[in-house]
Amino acid sequence: MARSNSFSKREIEKNKQQKRKEKQQRREARKLQPSDTFEDMIAYVDANGVITDERPETNLVDQIELEDIEISIPPKEVEEKGEPSGRVDYYDEAKGFGFIKDSYGQNKYFFHKSNAEYGIGENDLVTFRLERGPRGMNAVDVKMLK
Numbered sequence: 482m483a484r485s486n487s488f489s490k491r492e493i494e495k496n497k498q499q500k501r502k503e504k505q506q507r508r509e510a511r512k513l514q515p516s517d518t519f520e521d522m523i524a525y526v527d528a529n530g531v532i533t534d535e536r537p538e539t540n541l542v543d544q545i546e547l548e549d550i551e552i553s554i555p556p557k558e559v560e561e562k563g564e565p566s567g568r569v570d571y572y573d574e575a576k577g578f579g580f581i582k583d584s585y586g587q588n589k590y591f592f593h594k595s596n597a598e599y600g601i602g603e604n605d606l607v608t609f610r611l612e613r614g615p616r617g618m619n620a621v622d623v624k625m626l627k
Contacts, residue, residue: 590620597623
């Protein structure tokens with residue numbers, strides 16, 4: 482038995498020596514290969530946003546004057562006049578709350594029955610005011626349109 486242990490130890494040591502030699506050969510091969518230069522690693526972006534290896538020509542770039550830049554706020558798509566209006570999308574009389582879908586957009590606003598007229602139901606057209614609540618904008622002073 483002692484002989485088989487020493488045999489496997491010799492094989493293991495032999496494999497370790499072989500791996501060291503291979504690693505040393507790979508290291509030397511890397512040293513002989515020419516490494517990438519800094520110029521080879523640089524990439525440029527041309528006027529169209531395409532990445533290239535060649536430096537773009539600077540004379541093709543348009544010069545922009547500071548006075549030509551206009552900064553403005555785009556106009557609002559829908560100009561709301563007066564109180565916002567909408568349709569009651571959902572209302573639960575037993576629980577005492579509902580949601581109003583804004584007629585100018587797709588926004589839905591929560592309302593509680595304490596902030597609404599008596600007799601409001603689903604699909605009624607209403608006007609309301611908006612107030613910020615703990616979970617977002619809430620509709621208050623909800624009144625039916627006549």
